[in-house]
Amino acid sequence: MGDGNNHIQGVPWDLSGEYESADCSAINKDLVLASELMDQMAEQNSVLLPLLEQADELVVEAAGDGIAAAREIHRIAEEIRLLLDNPETYADCCMSVDSQDEAAQILSGRLQSYQKRFTELSQPLAQFLDLASLEVIEAYLDHELTSATRFVVEHARKRRDFSLSLAEETLISGLAQDGIHAWGRLYDQLAGSLTCDVLIGNESESMGLAQASGLLQKTDDRTRESAWRSINTSWEEHIESCAAAINAIAGWRLELGRRRSNKSSMHFLDSAVHMNRISRSTLNTVLEVAEESIPLARRAALLQAKAYGKDQYGPWDQRSPAPTVSGEDRPIPYTEALELIANAYRSVDPTMGEFVEMMAERQWIEGTVGPRKRPGAYCTGFSKSRTPRVYMTYTGGASDVITLAHELGHAFHSWTMRDLPDSQRSYGMSLAETASTFGETIVRDALLERAGTPTEELAIAWEETGALISFILNIPTRFEFEKNFYEARQQRPVRPDELKALMSRAWEKWYGESLSEPDPLFWANKLHFYISGLSFYNFPYLFGYLFSLGVYAKRLTFGDEFFPRYEGLLRDTGRLTAEDLAAKHLDADLSRPDFWRDSVAMLKPRVDQFDKLVSELPV
Numbered sequence: 255m256g257d258g259n260n261h262i263q264g265v266p267w268d269l270s271g272e273y274e275s276a277d278c279s280a281i282n283k284d285l286v287l288a289s290e291l292m293d294q295m296a297e298q299n300s301v302l303l304p305l306l307e308q309a310d311e312l313v314v315e316a317a318g319d320g321i322a323a324a325r326e327i328h329r330i331a332e333e334i335r336l337l338l339d340n341p342e343t344y345a346d347c348c349m350s351v352d353s354q355d356e357a358a359q360i361l362s363g364r365l366q367s368y369q370k371r372f373t374e375l376s377q378p379l380a381q382f383l384d385l386a387s388l389e390v391i392e393a394y395l396d397h398e399l400t401s402a403t404r405f406v407v408e409h410a411r412k413r414r415d416f417s418l419s420l421a422e423e424t425l426i427s428g429l430a431q432d433g434i435h436a437w438g439r440l441y442d443q444l445a446g447s448l449t450c451d452v453l454i455g456n457e458s459e460s461m462g463l464a465q466a467s468g469l470l471q472k473t474d475d476r477t478r479e480s481a482w483r484s485i486n487t488s489w490e491e492h493i494e495s496c497a498a499a500i501n502a503i504a505g506w507r508l509e510l511g512r513r514r515s516n517k518s519s520m521h522f523l524d525s526a527v528h529m530n531r532i533s534r535s536t537l538n539t540v541l542e543v544a545e546e547s548i549p550l551a552r553r554a555a556l557l558q559a560k561a562y563g564k565d566q567y568g569p570w571d572q573r574s575p576a577p578t579v580s581g582e583d584r585p586i587p588y589t590e591a592l593e594l595i596a597n598a599y600r601s602v603d604p605t606m607g608e609f610v611e612m613m614a615e616r617q618w619i620e621g622t623v624g625p626r627k628r629p630g631a632y633c634t635g636f637s638k639s640r641t642p643r644v645y646m647t648y649t650g651g652a653s654d655v656i657t658l659a660h661e662l663g664h665a666f667h668s669w670t671m672r673d674l675p676d677s678q679r680s681y682g683m684s685l686a687e688t689a690s691t692f693g694e695t696i697v698r699d700a701l702l703e704r705a706g707t708p709t710e711e712l713a714i715a716w717e718e719t720g721a722l723i724s725f726i727l728n729i730p731t732r733f734e735f736e737k738n739f740y741e742a743r744q745q746r747p748v749r750p751d752e753l754k755a756l757m758s759r760a761w762e763k764w765y766g767e768s769l770s771e772p773d774p775l776f777w778a779n780k781l782h783f784y785i786s787g788l789s790f791y792n793f794p795y796l797f798g799y800l801f802s803l804g805v806y807a808k809r810l811t812f813g814d815e816f817f818p819r820y821e822g823l824l825r826d827t828g829r830l831t832a833e834d835l836a837a838k839h840l841d842a843d844l845s846r847p848d849f850w851r852d853s854v855a856m857l858k859p860r861v862d863q864f865d866k867l868v869s870e871l872p873v
């Protein structure tokens with residue numbers, strides 16, 4: 255960027271409060287201490303380990319030493335986590351700003367062996383808490399060191415019927431490295447090495463898949479279509495490898511589920527909904543409401559197609575920008591963006607505006623433009639000081655302002671929880687996007703008000719409509735496919751042609767007549783199906799989207815009462831299930847459709863407004 259743009263981009267963040275550098279002595283001190291504490295943890299483990307064999311038969315009187323050891327292990331583990339997480343966050347931050355930062359690379363590599371040892375040392379306590387009798391657990395929790403962990407302990411214990419012995423669990427996680435995870439890595443490597451030939455204008459250009467996917471965000475419809483077709487041609491050549499990987503990943507999970515079903519039978523969705531701290535019936539309700547909303551979402555898709563002069567929406571249109579985006583829109587300087595966000599946040603409550611100002615004053619936001627910066631944006635935090643940081647590359651576009659508002663929402667969420675015990679500060683993915691989407695929505699409204707031309711207005715409304723289409727149509731398409739695939743996989747491995755047919759049927763069910771053609775290879779080309787550590791990495795997006803809109807809708811219902819409720823809700827995200835959270839703070843029942851319908855109702859006028867903007871486009 256030239257000098258002329260210096261007033262546009264953001265400023266660098268300040269990490270000096272944590273460490274001087276990635277190779278400073280303070281980090282060494284932390285790691286030496288972590289090692290000593292891990293030795294202590296191993297010692298306490300030796301008291302606990304002999305008790306695991308018959309943990310479910312233990313009575314409090316006989317388990318006194320074990321309970322005391324368990325509490326001590328918990329205390330030490332919390333300390334170790336701070337000592338390991340803090341330098342890790344620091345290393346990640348340094349590498350984000352300079353992907354070639356040598357010292358940070360070395361630190362990050364060093365930390366791996368510490369993390370591995372810590373994970374292994376944490377297993378016995380986790381097993382003990384899952385397996386011990388209720389009376390032993392009550393005795394364990396009845397103490398100032400552990401009482402705050404009640405929710406996480408009880409939530410984990412809901413799955414205790416599915417746990418195997420420590421020896422079996424250790425064997426499984428050991429074998430998984432070259433089993434299920436190897437298939438995930440193979441897929442990643444394949445995706446990273448594939449190339450394709452894309453027709454740009456009249457010339458064919460060879461490029462990697464990542465670059466080709468970048469073309470899916472171009473305004474030229476033919477370029478997007480050509481990129482999509484080339485990406486699929488490239489995957490088609492590796493269809494057997496992808497089918498082998500996806501079948502092996504699902505097969506591993508299904509077999510494991512069968513082995514875990516000794517006491518009660520385990521469903522392939524159980525671990526995903528448990529991880530997200532929601533119930534199966536809540537999930538069903540969300541999907542039901544998404545299905546009811548199909549007409550609205552298809553209308554939005556058809557309007558986007560119309561804006562491009564087409565009759566139907568193509569599978570290559572998922573990340574299309576507004577057709578009028580010229581790149582010449584007036585940029586919003588960083589300081590102006592912060593002011594706009596602070597004001598929008600302030601309209602909810604003064605403390606939210608003050609929070610944004612504090613983030614800027616303390617320089618907790620990285621917003622510069624730099625050649626060695628990693629792409630993307632995120633919010634992270636230092637575990638010792640409990641202070642958040644926001645990372646992004648700010649270049650002045652409206653979408654940058656929205657990204658900044660999104661990440662500041664995450665930061666506000668963690669700031670609201672900063673005085674809580676560590677065990678109550680992590681939350682499932684289904685609730686993770688509540689504050690960020692909320693922040694995004696209020697700032698998008700502010701941007702719409704500020705928009706001076708129909709073009710600017712359309713660009714913002716386009717993004718909003720794009721989100722609606724992807725959350726209400728695309729995410730359920732992925733879920734539909736994955737669920738039907740797991741059902742089929744229970745019988746036998748599924749052949750590539752069958753996978754294509756399952757995928758196409760899912761597209762047709764959700765997009766219907768709005769779609770020009772299905773994407774039969776979506777199962778091969780979507781990375782989410784190959785994340786070996788997580789299954790059904792799709793419905794949490796739909797849940798989070800509709801949940802945060804539902805929270806937003808409650809602003810009107812509750813008026814002055816809204817903010818204290820909102821703050822209380824955010825504070826409880828790490829110690830309540832999503833259902834309990836909504837009942838307590840929103841007076842809402844997530845297992846019933848009403849709450850979700852209110853979320854969708856908010857979208858209707860926005861699609862109407864979009865309709866108006868599209869109709870006014872010059873032909």
Ligand SMILES: [Zn+2]
Nearest residue numbers: 660664687690
């Ligand atoms: Zn987010």
